Amino acid sequence: MQLYQEQTLRISNSLTGKKEIFKPINEGHVGMYVCGPTVYSNVHLGNCRTFMSFDMIFRYLRHLGYKVRYVRNITDAGHLVDDADEGEDKIAKKARLEKIEPMEVVQRYTVDFHYILDQFNFLPPSIEPTATGHIIEQLGIIKEILEKGYAYEVNGSVYFDVKKFNEKYEYGKLSGRKLEDMIANTRELAAQSEKKNPQDFALWKKAEPQHIMRWPSPWGDGFPGWHLECTAMSTKYLGETFDIHGGGMDLKFPHHECEIAQAEASNGHSPVNYWMHANMLTMNGKKMAKSTGNNILPGEIFSGENDILSKPFTPSVVRFFMMQAHYTSILDLSNDALLASEKGYHRLMDAIDNLKDLPTAEVSNFDIPEWRQKCYDAMNDDFNTPILIAHLFEGVKHINLIKEGKEKITDADKVLLQQTINDFVFDVLGLEHKTESNQDSNKLQGVVELLIQLRNEARSNRDFATSDKIRDQLSAMGIQLKDGKEGTTFSVS
Numbered sequence: 255m256q257l258y259q260e261q262t263l264r265i266s267n268s269l270t271g272k273k274e275i276f277k278p279i280n281e282g283h284v285g286m287y288v289c290g291p292t293v294y295s296n297v298h299l300g301n302c303r304t305f306m307s308f309d310m311i312f313r314y315l316r317h318l319g320y321k322v323r324y325v326r327n328i329t330d331a332g333h334l335v336d337d338a339d340e341g342e343d344k345i346a347k348k349a350r351l352e353k354i355e356p357m358e359v360v361q362r363y364t365v366d367f368h369y370i371l372d373q374f375n376f377l378p379p380s381i382e383p384t385a386t387g388h389i390i391e392q393l394g395i396i397k398e399i400l401e402k403g404y405a406y407e408v409n410g411s412v413y414f415d416v417k418k419f420n421e422k423y424e425y426g427k428l429s430g431r432k433l434e435d436m437i438a439n440t441r442e443l444a445a446q447s448e449k450k451n452p453q454d455f456a457l458w459k460k461a462e463p464q465h466i467m468r469w470p471s472p473w474g475d476g477f478p479g480w481h482l483e484c485t486a487m488s489t490k491y492l493g494e495t496f497d498i499h500g501g502g503m504d505l506k507f508p509h510h511e512c513e514i515a516q517a518e519a520s521n522g523h524s525p526v527n528y529w530m531h532a533n534m535l536t537m538n539g540k541k542m543a544k545s546t547g548n549n550i551l552p553g554e555i556f557s558g559e560n561d562i563l564s565k566p567f568t569p570s571v572v573r574f575f576m577m578q579a580h581y582t583s584i585l586d587l588s589n590d591a592l593l594a595s596e597k598g599y600h601r602l603m604d605a606i607d608n609l610k611d612l613p614t615a616e617v618s619n620f621d622i623p624e625w626r627q628k629c630y631d632a633m634n635d636d637f638n639t640p641i642l643i644a645h646l647f648e649g650v651k652h653i654n655l656i657k658e659g660k661e662k663i664t665d666a667d668k669v670l671l672q673q674t675i676n677d678f679v680f681d682v683l684g685l686e687h688k689t690e691s692n693q694d695s696n697k698l699q700g701v702v703e704l705l706i707q708l709r710n711e712a713r714s715n716r717d718f719a720t721s722d723k724i725r726d727q728l729s730a731m732g733i734q735l736k737d738g739k740e741g742t743t744f745s746v747s
């Protein structure tokens with residue numbers, strides 16, 4: 255018996271606007287696709303929030319006993335600066351500005367992306383495919399869409415015919431838009447445009463002579479349109495219809511709308527049963543944007559090197575902060591909010607430290623099985639992590655009362671309490687308890703301070719052989735002493 259057979263999970267489906275009971279296509283298996291990053295710059299904290307929401311969802315599905323195939327792509331070609339299929343490729347532009355190869359840009363920021371996600375304790379996806387690794391599959395889909403009559407070729411580029419598609423299918427159903435309204439609200443196409451209608455989007459773009467990232471095709475050298483890669487990779491690894499497709503709210507239109515259109519035009523049916531969208535992160539009440547400077551990188555939070563912060567915050571504290579909001583709500587980041595989360599995080603971890611030494615008794619005052627089920631109920635209700643955390647703090651309250659001798663717990667209940675904390679705090683929320691390394695660094699600090707004190711004593715006794723020995727041997731271990739007006743300080747390299 256697997257947990258998913260006992261628990262009823264409901265998911266907010268962006269396609270229907272309803273919270274629906276989750277029923278996978280193949281019992282016990284879940285296929286999930288999440289749009290990954292375009293690797294042309296350091297990953298934003300807002301993107302981290304989106305990916306963290308799906309990491310938590312992945313973790314909970316696995317916890318329930320599902321075998322999950324989680325595909326999250328890397329966009330390494332085809333994403334243009336301008337959403338209207340014009341302008342430079344984002345990666346090629348960065349490569350031109352930095353005078354390096356596009357694939358050097360891709361490598362640099364893919365490594366950064368993985369490094370940051372690792373610090374946040376993300377689980378790796380099951381497959382992480384790249385757009386450039388799936389050009390053949392993308393060409394195959396373009397040919398199918400052309401054969402079915404939903405695309406047209408102009409001067410070496412191929413465009414999706416949205417108007418034609420809308421005669422049989424429904425363009426705009428995910429974002430709740432009507433094609434007639436879109437047409438009424440858009441300006442006329444520029445005279446030089448190759449598109450029949452402004453809503454049409456590129457499946458394949460002809461590469462201008464200076465465009466470095468190019469591949470041969472039946473229509474000449476070019477590169478794929480951005481929306482196409484996700485259709486190609488999700489179909490290849492999860493099938494023509496799969497369970498969950500996720501991404502940031504900003505991708506709903508046009509990106510996900512176009513993915514649906516491409517899949518329906520080539521296969522004749524809807525590609526995804528549950529569409530899920532994670533909401534955005536704001537900072538001090540305003541939208542985060544590089545252009546306004548209202549922006550922060552994950553590394554700046556870990557080091558504290560940003561004007562909005564009074565101190566650094568660990569990745570686990572930031573993760574706890576993000577889990578305190580429901581993934582479909584807007585979350586606002588501020589120094590005060592992080593300070594409050596840090597306090598809460600330590601309160602939770604302190605209680606976990608006290609858990610193993612709790613005395614047991616013949617009876618329990620606290621109904622642990624009922625409390626455990628409340629934790630499941632929260633997660634079953636569209637992954638409601640803030641409610642889950644409220645229940646976990648209910649547990650913290652009882653742990654503290656038992657420790658103070660004001661409440662009792664049986665042996666069996668203590669085991670279940672410990673199991674529940676492990677399941678939800680570490681397995682599902684993905685938090686880490688870093689006290690060991692904290693304790694180690696406290697011990698290191700104490701030991702070095704003791705040596706500094708001994709060195710000072712040696713120096714005041716004019717025993718320079720000993721004082722130099724302490725300094726040199728610490729230096730050989732990578733610990734540098736620095737003598738200043740305020741006394742001696744040290745740094746570890």
Ligand SMILES: [Zn+2]
Nearest residue numbers: 289290484509
């Ligand atoms: Zn995508």
